[in-house]
Amino acid sequence: MIDRTELWSVIIGLGIGSFALRFAFTGLVGDRQLPVWLMRHLRYTAVGILPAIIAPAVLWPAATQGDFDLPRVSAALVTLTLGLVWKNVVGSIIGGIATLYALQILLN
Amino acid sequence: MAYTSLKSAYHAGIRDSAPFMLVIAPFAMLFGVLATEAGLSVFETLTFSIVVIAGAAQFTALQLMTEEAPTLVVLASALAVNLRMAMYSASLTPHIGAASLWQRAIAAYFTVDQSYAVSITKYETAPEMSPQEKIAYFFGTVTPVCPLWWIFTLVGAIVGEAIPASFALDFAVPITFLAIVAPALRTRAHIGAAITAAFLSLLLFSVPFNLGILLAGMGGMMVGARIEAMTDEGAQ
Numbered sequence: 001m002i003d004r005t006e007l008w009s010v011i012i013g014l015g016i017g018s019f020a021l022r023f024a025f026t027g028l029v030g031d032r033q034l035p036v037w038l039m040r041h042l043r044y045t046a047v048g049i050l051p052a053i054i055a056p057a058v059l060w061p062a063a064t065q066g067d068f069d070l071p072r073v074s075a076a077l078v079t080l081t082l083g084l085v086w087k088n089v090v091g092s093i094i095g096g097i098a099t100l101y102a103l104q105i106l107l108n
Numbered sequence: 109m110a111y112t113s114l115k116s117a118y119h120a121g122i123r124d125s126a127p128f129m130l131v132i133a134p135f136a137m138l139f140g141v142l143a144t145e146a147g148l149s150v151f152e153t154l155t156f157s158i159v160v161i162a163g164a165a166q167f168t169a170l171q172l173m174t175e176e177a178p179t180l181v182v183l184a185s186a187l188a189v190n191l192r193m194a195m196y197s198a199s200l201t202p203h204i205g206a207a208s209l210w211q212r213a214i215a216a217y218f219t220v221d222q223s224y225a226v227s228i229t230k231y232e233t234a235p236e237m238s239p240q241e242k243i244a245y246f247f248g249t250v251t252p253v254c255p256l257w258w259i260f261t262l263v264g265a266i267v268g269e270a271i272p273a274s275f276a277l278d279f280a281v282p283i284t285f286l287a288i289v290a291p292a293l294r295t296r297a298h299i300g301a302a303i304t305a306a307f308l309s310l311l312l313f314s315v316p317f318n319l320g321i322l323l324a325g326m327g328g329m330m331v332g333a334r335i336e337a338m339t340d341e342g343a344q
Contacts (some may be wrong), residue, residue, distance in 0.1 A: 001147050002173045009179050010169050010186070011152075015159035017187045023216035025197035026205055034198045037333070042195035044301040044332030046164065047292055049189045049325035050285045051302040052309035053168060057282040059310065062175060072279050079283050083290025090134050092287035093280075100279055 071103035117241040121248020124230065128222040129252050133260045135284075139166055140264020141271065142280055146174050150265040157261035161220065161254065164288060165190045171281045177318040185322055196224040203231045204246060206239040215243065218250040220257075297339065301332030 025034070058076040060066040079096030086092065136157065143153040143166075160166050169186040177185075196219050204215060226249045231242060293299050305328025312320030 006173060006179045006182070007148065007152060010173065010182050011156050011159050013179075013183045014162075014165060014169060014186050014190075017183065018160055018162050018165060018190050018193060019217060021187070021190055021193040022197050022219040023213060024194050025201045026212045026216055026219075027197075027209070039195060039198065040333040040336055041329050042191055042198075043336070044298065044329040045188060045191040045195075045325070047289060047298045047302045047332065048305045048328030049168070049185065049321070050164065050289045051306040052321045052324035052328065053171060053185075054282050054285050054289070055306035055309045056313050057171070057279075060313070061279065063278040072282075075279065075283060076286055079286040080290050083287045084293065087291040089287045089291065090131055092290065093134075093138070093284055096283040096286065097280065100283070 071100050071107060074103055075100035113238075113241055114244040117237065117244040118248040118251075120230075121226070121245040122251050123248075125222055125226045125249040126252045128226075129256055132222070132253055132256045135163055136257045136260035137264035137267070138280060138284065139163065139170075140261040140266070141268035142167070142264075143170055143261075144265045144268030145271065146170055148265075150262070150269060153265040153268075154258065154262050157258055161217065161257060162190050162193070163221075163257070164285070167281050167284060172318060172321075174278075175318065181317045181319060181322070185318070185325075188322060188325055193219055196228075199228060200224065200246075203227075203242050204239065207243045211243055215246055218247070218254055220250075220253065222253045223249040295336075295339075297332045297335035300335045301328040304328045304331040 054076070058073060059068065061069055061072050063069075064072075075096045078099040079092050082092040082095045083089070139157065140153055143156060144150065148156070156166060160169075165186040168189045169182050172182045172185055197216065200215075200219070204212065207215070223246060227242075227246045230245060231237065237245065289302060293302060305324045308324035308327045309320055312323055314320070315323065
């Protein structure tokens with residue numbers, strides 16, 4: 001169960017922080033150019049943080065107490081492949097979840 | 109005259125971002141379902157989407173809170189996911205920086221992946237637009253997308269309250285993130301960043317407070333930036 005103090009701290013903190021990030025330049029910096037190295041790092045935030053969250057969650061899922069789980073790993077591979085080839089986010093999610101449930105039913 | 113051109117810029121924005129409605133609705137619904145499955149009330153879930161209005165960061169925060177990560181780590185990781193918003197803000201500034209402060213503040217709240225991507229593409233292909241037309245266009249791109257995020261979060265939350273908690277939805281967040289990341293792996297730099305981050309995250313798994321995720325993400329960003337710099341130098 002998520003602690004209520006933590007939940008509201010996260011909602012409010014994340015709300016303020018996200019607005020600050022979005023307002024940082026349009027609101028405060030004006031028309032000045034940002035340093036190239038900074039823009040270069042910001043470009044890779046999503047492809048940096050998200051895989052860092054995904055990798056352990058796929059290989060050592062909390063729901064299986066960290067044990068390797070064939071349906072989850074297969075679902076992840078299907079989603080990744082669909083996403084790479086098809087580039088359709090919602091379609092890839094549906095494909096991945098279908099794989100997960102199909103294998104969970106087959107292997108049980 | 110000016111009124112007509114602003115109105116047509118606004119309508120053009122709506123038209124150009126309308127296709128994203130097909131993506132936003134199920135995505136928002138998934139957040140609503142998962143948040144209520146994680147124990148949030150309908151009110152808490154909807155407030156989350158209205159206050160934060162950032163899909164990937166909301167999913168990140170939800171995932172880490174269910175893993176019982178400390179509040180500061182949850183905030184830092186979710187904000188790190190949202191760092192790209194600062195990049196959007198920086199690249200929109202030359203186009204809408206001349207608008208009034210309150211317009212810029214409202215635009216900042218509504219700066220999301222879709223409104224940014226559609227607007228910046230338009231600004232680059234139509235440099236003759238006036239600053240007022242550009243901001244009208246921006247608010248047009250927001251109109252089909254952002255209200256749907258709130259509405260379908262609510263729909264998902266109501267649906268989620270009806271789904272029994274035993275339904276194994278723990279894996280929906282990793283799957284969602286994979287589906288988001290895969291199409292973003294366009295260049296060697298993006299691929300290098302993603303692979304580095306994934307490996308580092310596994311290596312640093314035992315670092316306390318889930319800080320390994322943040323460190324791995326930063327490592328991935330540095331590798332991506334480095335590969336891009338080397339590619340640029342090679343091209344020159």
